[in-house]
Amino acid sequence: MTDHTGVLQELVDGTWREPGSGTQYDIGIKNIVIKESLDGEEAELIAKLYQNKRITIVSDPFTHEAFGQRIFNALSKDNSNQISEFIWKTAQCSDIGVAEVRAATADAQVLIAVGSGTINDSVKYACFLDDKPYSVFATSPMNAFTTGTASVSFDGFKRSISCRGAEGIFFDLSVLSACPPRLISAAFADVICRTTAQVDWLMSHILFDTPYTDTPYTLLAYDEPGMIECADQMLSGDVNALGMLTRISAIMGLGTRFTNTTHSGSMAEHQISHYIDMFAGDRHPRSSHGEQVGVATITMSHLQNSVLNSSTPPLMHATHIPESSLLQRFGSKISDNMIEQTKIKALTEKSADALNLRFADDWDSIRSTLGAVMLPYKELRSSMQAAGCQITATDLELDKDFYLEAVQGARFIRDRFSMLDIVDDSAGLESITASLPV
Ligand SMILES: [Zn+2]
DSSP states (O other): OOBOOTHHHHHHHTOOBOTTTOOBOOOOOSEEEEESOOTTTHHHHHHHHOSSOOEEEEEOHHHIIIIIHHHHHHHHTTTGGGEEEEEOTTOOOBHHHHHHHHHHTTTOSEEEEEESHHHHHHHHHHHHHHTOOEEEEESSOOGGGGOSEEEEEETTEEEEEEOOOOSEEEEEHHHHTTSOHHHHHHHHHHHHTHHHHHHHHHHHHHHHOOOOOOHHHHHHHTTHHHHHHTGGGGGGTOHHHHHHHHHHHHHHHHHHHHHSSSGGGOSHHHHHHHHHHHHOGGGOOOOOHHHHHHHHHHHHHHHHHHHHTOSSOOOOOOOOOOHHHHHHHHHHHHHHHHHHHHHHHOOOHHHHHHHHHHHHHHHHHHHHHHHTTOOOHHHHHHHHHHTTOOOSHHHHTOOHHHHHHHHHHGGGSOSOOOHHHHHHTTTOHHHHHTTSOO
16 A cells, blocks of 8 residues: 655654754654554554563554454454453543543553544643553644644643654545535645744844754755645545645654754744633634634735735834733733733834844845745645635634634743734834735
8 A cells, every 4th residue: 555654754763864954853752654544454553562561552442443443353352361452432532531431441551543633632641641662543634743842721721742653554545535624724724824933933043042943944945835725626536635634743842852942833823813712702713723823824925925025114113012902901910921922022112123224234134035935926726625614714714803812912922023013113013904804
């Protein structure tokens, strides 16, 4: 069966050399396999990682039917007394959910997750708490399989927790092609956001000399143009298109392993999505992370393209932090944190003047450096449409006014300097958002 692992194989082996520097990396994952089908190979893949261990396979009723049953049958064929399964009927990635997984798998020495976001993150966090290794058979493409973090709700509040990642990550494209189309479109959105994240992160580096590395982007660039070209084949089950998306999602998830931060794939577009998760409350339409990031990527691309395609630089002024309205809207605990985060990157009159002088001298060179890593707005939008992504807040069934509030408020939730800060500290986000397509 055709192998689509590509450059990930070299990363697993540690043989990939970064062009230019020749640097080699240890990504800390024992195996990643992406194949057209893994049928018949499941037991061998696991036997290479775990010998004579008590293994519990964790799935939910849907992923059990899609893939879990097959894996259980394959693994228990010659080894039935070592293999058990837990089909989790009430799967939810929360403190309570993770406690359920830990109780149900207490006898196991190793867990095998079969699923997508909820199952993978719950098993990842449960194994971190119980100091057990785990591997995963994916049922959709997604960045989260290769990350070392889990997104877990505590009392309804989502937190991203650093854990140990999976040891083996296995993708059977014939299984992935049968996953709900929404998951494929969301995965596309959560990797195409590379463009807005890179522009923001590189801009912060150029303007303020904050740390930056382009290693993740070198790897993503192997597949991004092909993925955009095949955008309209993502949902039709085309195995090459899906292979590309799966590979690029896995590389996106590895970003933190090269940079020790999440900046390479998570800037303002992610802050807007986080804002929605944190503050939409009853107005949350239950859209997923990737779907929200997709809509926010369109917004950020719109802002980035309009600022950087203009030959006139923005006229910066000192950052105004609306402390009393933040306090009124969010209460003291959250607003204190927002004020603290914003102060780290806030422009003073002096630094705003210095930026204006810099822009007067260097604007064309700054915008051409950033323009070189920025996808044109129209290209981004049409490729996302072709991949079935939601494009606007209306598509997400999210209240328009709340979405505009999220765009305006997102800059306050993190210290990461982005195009939201440039726009808000020049023309003002309020004036711009009025004309945003939402
Ligand atoms: Zn993301």
